[in-house]
Amino acid sequence: MKYNFKFKEYTPKEEAVYGTVLTLGNGHIGIRGEIELEPTIYGTTIAGVYDYAPYFYREIVNAPRVIGIQAFFNGEPLSLSTQRLLKYERELNIEDATLKTALCLETQNGTNIEYESIRIVHGKRKNIVLLKFAIKASEDGILTIISPIKTDVANPSYRDDITVRHIDVEELKAHEDYIYAGTRTLDGKYKIGIASSLVSKSKAKRSFLKNAGGISEILTLNVEKGKSYEFTKYITIVSSESPEVKEKAIRELQDAKELGFEALYTEHKNYWQEVWNLAKVEIEGDKEAERGLAFSLFHLIQSAPINDKISLTARGIHGFGYRGHVFWDTDIYALPFFMAVFPKKARDMLKYRYNNLDAARENARLNGYEGAQFPWESADDGYEATPPLIPLDIVGKEAVRIYTGEEEHHITADVAYAVELYYRFTKDEEFMSKYGLEIILEAARFWASRVEYESDKGYVIEKVIGPDEYHEHINNSFFTNLMAKYNLLLAVRYFEKAKKLGGTWHETVQRIGVSEEEVKTWTEIAEKIYLPRQIGGVFEEFDGYFELADYTVDPYGLGEKRLPEEVRRNLRKTRLIKQADVIAAQYLLKEQFDLETIRKNFDYYIVRTTHASSLSMPTYSIIASWLGYDDLAYDYFMKCAFIDLNNIYGNTQDGFHLATAGGVWQIFFRGFCGIDVKDDIVEIAPRLPQKWTSVKMKFFFKGALVELELKNDEVKAKVINDRRVKIRAFGKESSLGPGDEVVLRG
């Protein structure tokens, strides 16, 4: 595997997109990809570091920018946007997780300056960021390098022209060979300590600068023409609630400098080699698809948090879109990849939900419900973080009212679903008995209090928003009701299991005091939960949906711009939907539907979906693959795999579309490879796109690390750790032990 992604356009607009797609991260620190030589407001994100903000409750903080440098040759600043740019090349190597930059500038005084750099956000040492760079001039002269920790950073707010500062500077201190900035978030909850040291291979005069913009180290040296001068910027970023932030930042900086760049780089490469050893997917016959999938997984992996204090966010550590909030994107779209490839990460993300269960309980109480109601948008404290409104104009005269926080209730069932799927994949008894079970039971309690009984219909759920957010305040969303029912039945099933198994399982049930009686009610509600009518096999998305004005679109199109103005302004009055909704339920709960029913629903809804949400195409692609709509499935797969590289939604600058990245993997795994897990068996029914001759991957199932090589008519499976697994393909079943390999043919 050798994937380099090269970028050669230098315009402010491209830079904003590169900022996202060239982001480097290690789950803890994110460094956006904007070039280090130009000023930008974007700096650094630290997973889990949030602060209060207007409208968005709490938002991820744009932490001090550490990656920037400023260079002067003979008093003239090097500047891509000013000087003649003879060469601009940026190269993201996702195998090593490095970002290389190579420039050649011609100064206004006629000197050619070559600049090369390599950037690393260290995979293993989570607090370390490195920038090594070399400068070569075509004339003798004086070179000055300013290496700042820029503390005057702020977040863009609901408009780009409004910014919110989240950082207070507590200390700026220059030492003999490093600088330190001690900062904290305005709410006082997080300290961020940053140490930085600029090391020159050649002797240089050293000074520093401390002002309202932050603190900088400055090196000045005489350079000879044609000779390359090398510098390394070592940076440590330590964030925590403990008071030892400073000591830790400085100690880790000194350790890093002692080790030196090369040793750190080797360590980083080894780290990523291990990562790819598990995550690598090979696609014979379609290297472009393989690249797109790898690129998606790279950004997904980079964003996976290092502990359970925060979960994966909608736009990752890449930007400020959706304010670093956690949505169902994580539980439903991104998690399956982690369950299968990095189960410990999946566990952390679900543990984040568990850690915020008290906030979810409070949320339920606040809304008049019982049990636990997860917030539609969740930040670091688990409270509802959806903005109830966002102003449309700067004066705030008009505002768009956002109801998802109040009505998009399916999130609670989604979390319960994800918990159970995780358990199905991992058989992580400890997690399930201690935490997962509690989530499922408390979520069921929520639904039991959420439904209302109507004598003619049974149990109804009114005034919700389903995945299709065009339609608000709707009654009996097919998706919501079905997922609620599933949640209730899960609770019943795992309650029974807990009774049988006793031990920790039983303790959890005891702890939250679930009674036989309560469970009986759940069963009754689940049995009598109302679903909207089905006409000609097609489930109505919600009560009354079929009465709306009809309008259809080309399934190969995307977004709302293609709609006539009149339709666009009245979306809620039409049958157009934003994203997979009925189909999403049929994907998640596929065992409840036969393929012909799914086909009828797919055929109906696919031409009524705008895909205005990036969550739409993955689901449709998987089902398209199941239904044999190969061209459509492949078209969506490729669009999703290159969603941010090609800036398909036009908002890549705000962060990476991680739900789609997780969705790309699901299209591959659940769709094209046709993999499903049932009890203790991995079922495989490959439906590879035409070009694909074979694929190869690894994943975990209940502890067994399985390597699969698939063709449409052949499944080769191997267990490469010390566990056992059963696989089934082409109607044949095989049980494999450690080291065993089997080939099943169709």
Add this chain to the structure above:
Amino acid sequence: MKYNFKFKEYTPKEEAVYGTVLTLGNGHIGIRGEIELEPTIYGTTIAGVYDYAPYFYREIVNAPRVIGIQAFFNGEPLSLSTQRLLKYERELNIEDATLKTALCLETQNGTNIEYESIRIVHGKRKNIVLLKFAIKASEDGILTIISPIKTDVANPSYRDDITVRHIDVEELKAHEDYIYAGTRTLDGKYKIGIASSLVSKSKAKRSFLKNAGGISEILTLNVEKGKSYEFTKYITIVSSESPEVKEKAIRELQDAKELGFEALYTEHKNYWQEVWNLAKVEIEGDKEAERGLAFSLFHLIQSAPINDKISLTARGIHGFGYRGHVFWDTDIYALPFFMAVFPKKARDMLKYRYNNLDAARENARLNGYEGAQFPWESADDGYEATPPLIPLDIVGKEAVRIYTGEEEHHITADVAYAVELYYRFTKDEEFMSKYGLEIILEAARFWASRVEYESDKGYVIEKVIGPDEYHEHINNSFFTNLMAKYNLLLAVRYFEKAKKLGGTWHETVQRIGVSEEEVKTWTEIAEKIYLPRQIGGVFEEFDGYFELADYTVDPYGLGEKRLPEEVRRNLRKTRLIKQADVIAAQYLLKEQFDLETIRKNFDYYIVRTTHASSLSMPTYSIIASWLGYDDLAYDYFMKCAFIDLNNIYGNTQDGFHLATAGGVWQIFFRGFCGIDVKDDIVEIAPRLPQKWTSVKMKFFFKGALVELELKNDEVKAKVINDRRVKIRAFGKESSLGPGDEVVLRG
């Protein structure tokens, strides 16, 4: 006259205050006083350039910062906040309107750098800003000067941690010997074109930098130790709605450079000599008082707009306090100085009210009234700009509701009052007949629709806020009702006058269609307007005020901090008032009250006033002087004269207190000099503070330029232009013609 104000503290907190008190301006451009060598978010204000903003409707724009420079010696940036500061002296010369800076820094590499600069915002050439500076190093080396037009500026919003950008960059262009930045406000209403050229006396290598922060010129030169190197930064700032902004900025820059700094400086000095020739006030026996008064007038004069597109704002061109909005501060507190000393400026400011009369009419209509209702806070378009609420926390959960925009209706009568006072001072028939009359009549119409009839009381005005803003939703404010009555009677009087005079006067009446009948109603309302009860001679501030809890304070104290927490939280339930209210009415309408009544009211209210508004002490000081409370009058005068130099209210960083500055002049003129104008006579009854042996000043009265020299027992008057004037003092009256001088003795 020779007033230098020296400042020697360098701390970020002091710098923010110096930012205001060292502001230089010419009515059009304001350049805050922060030192040029350090970064700051504060730049430039341009009178009349506003943009939409959250909460504040429209706010004055923080325009690109032009005054900053950045210097490097041998690659090390000069920095006051980083390097050893051996000398820091800043000197504001208000006679020449120049700001001088002298620094000595020791670099971290042991070089001493001396820096001297002089800053000018050109008095006559309204678009020109100049910075001349010289640098001398104790070692040979390389000096780099970066001279930016910094376009990445923003306004602080309702919290300092939230900023709002108002500037879009349209063009950044470097030419051989100058740079140009073309920008516009986000609303597209104003273009701001800025040209800048850095000229070095010695040969230097020139380059430039253009990036997200703006555009800079860069000079680099080898310097010899002990030799001083001189640079001049020429800047032109042109703002208008016309498309020729750029050409004008460049042409004026070239003109300026051709003339050169010295010639421009001479012109500037001459301009200010003419200004002070009129505005100068001499106080024998108390040079400190003279300095304070001069300092106040300097900042007042600097802030007076150059046309009638905008008026004087509450905090001048000095800062962003009150967002550059225009309040009654202007009409009632600041205008009298201009009426008497620079009548053309007063006319422009009243013309601004006239220009926005249609907006005031719309405002009245919106609120269900007739005529014209001036907004409590007015920006560039004359619509109500008072924020209805301001969030108290960043999330916006709690907010303070502000009712002044909805209820502080006296502003409309205040404007009518000011119009008439201006006419009384200037006899500007053209203004009065065309514009002033229309304002007075439309304001009367407003009041006629605003009052309601109650059979037991007569005409009442309910649900208002008076000058004392502690008490909201009150009925029958003494100040408001009395001023409304005065406004109605003015309208009647000038309607009659118009009838008599015909011509333009009559046309104005015709234009807005005022009938005899309507005027009869006004007379009736004015006669029957209700005033709150009077007990023991004291007028109740509003209905029910006397029933509130009583609490008294030391009249020599200031602000709310001295109050017990319990009282402070319940101000609206007490008889404590924020500022002169009943007394303000008695000052403005003194002819309606005998001195003993005023004394009773003063004695009552003075111990119940917190002076939490900077508008309070001037009024009380004047009346104290009339009542012979000399110590108190003088104490307040001195506090007001040094309000910002001593940062008495703790918010000088947000701009200069211009109402107080105008108030200081009124204390001097109306209080200590005891000057009043009645019909065609200037009455003078000096009551100079004890230390003051004599005072000397000039002012205009009905076109005559009068020079007065006063002692407590002697009035020397001289007419120094070609007009006539009558004066009265000590019971004696004298009529003076051109060049005449008279001495009246008591």
